[in-house]
Amino acid sequence: MADFARRWQDKLPSDADSRYYIRCMGEKRNMQDWIGEMMRTVTASRYVVPLREGGSLPAVVEADDGALYVMKFVGAGQGPKALVAEVIAGEVGRTLGLNVPELVVMEMSPLLGRSEPDEEIRDLLRASVGLNLGMRFLPGAFAYNQMLRPPPAPDLASAVVWFDAFVTNVDRTDRNVNLLLWQKQMWLIDHGAALYFHHDWATYHERAKSPFPFVSQHTLLRYASHLPEIDADFRARLDEDRFRQIVDAVPGAWLAQESFFSSEGAHRDAYVAYLAERLDHSTLFVEEAVRARALLV
Numbered sequence: 001m002a003d004f005a006r007r008w009q010d011k012l013p014s015d016a017d018s019r020y021y022i023r024c025m026g027e028k029r030n031m032q033d034w035i036g037e038m039m040r041t042v043t044a045s046r047y048v049v050p051l052r053e054g055g056s057l058p059a060v061v062e063a064d065d066g067a068l069y070v071m072k073f074v075g076a077g078q079g080p081k082a083l084v085a086e087v088i089a090g091e092v093g094r095t096l097g098l099n100v101p102e103l104v105v106m107e108m109s110p111l112l113g114r115s116e117p118d119e120e121i122r123d124l125l126r127a128s129v130g131l132n133l134g135m136r137f138l139p140g141a142f143a144y145n146q147m148l149r150p151p152p153a154p155d156l157a158s159a160v161v162w163f164d165a166f167v168t169n170v171d172r173t174d175r176n177v178n179l180l181l182w183q184k185q186m187w188l189i190d191h192g193a194a195l196y197f198h199h200d201w202a203t204y205h206e207r208a209k210s211p212f213p214f215v216s217q218h219t220l221l222r223y224a225s226h227l228p229e230i231d232a233d234f235r236a237r238l239d240e241d242r243f244r245q246i247v248d249a250v251p252g253a254w255l256a257q258e259s260f261f262s263s264e265g266a267h268r269d270a271y272v273a274y275l276a277e278r279l280d281h282s283t284l285f286v287e288e289a290v291r292a293r294a295l296l297v
Helices: 002-007 016-023 080-095 119-127 154-166 201-208 213-217 227-237 240-248 264-280 282-294
Strands: 040-050 059-063 068-072 103-108 130-136 179-182 185-188
Touching: 040 068, 040 130, 059 103, 068 080, 068 103, 080 103, 080 130, 080 154, 080 240, 080 264, 154 185, 154 213, 154 227, 154 282, 201 264, 213 282, 227 282, 240 264, 264 282
Parallel strands: 040 103
Antiparallel strands: 040 059, 059 068, 068 130, 103 130, 179 185
């Protein structure tokens, strides 16, 4: 999204920034006001431009609320499980007080993009009719990198590392940071690769109790010196009831392809159970992160 903001800004509506604060959210609201609220549903009204930097070919789309979103398509190669991961991880992050752009369910009509000349995009749109995911577009945001100074504060770095280890997000490395700087704050994006356990449900109880070895590649690990303190704080903010609220926000259509469970309810229960068990065993991934950090500093 950062590359898009630099290279395609002239293709956005001229009032994109003002829409964000005034037309869509009110003059004094910002995205953090959505912490604790569940996802809204909007309807995609205009395909603006593709984001070809992403392998799944997301796009900037305007919705019927007048706002711009980065739309993740259910018909993309990663399939609906990537959208499920985006929702669960994103809403967990928001519960913890981290900056995650607002997520919405986006309904898409088969009429959207019918005149699109690009065959690849047209095929993707046809395969994605129905419910997709939208992430609020951040106009003018740019990507975080290790050269920026000052580095993130220890509490913030520790919070992001703890969160990524909890949701098993493998996609926050120096090569692909998925962190944006916007309005002088750090924002976390693109969590479709998280919760990779759900690609094989047979051992999800065991995986809930496992460390997270990929934490050694985390782009913020060297700054995360407050992990035990953050662990105590975050364990108090999450519980099974909150996990249930988050999982219940996932559209049922995105769960329908999973054949491991006898019902959608059992499927949702398994997500809640995994998250609750992982929280109960957070010491395992925190200790792994502390050991990995000790090798860096």
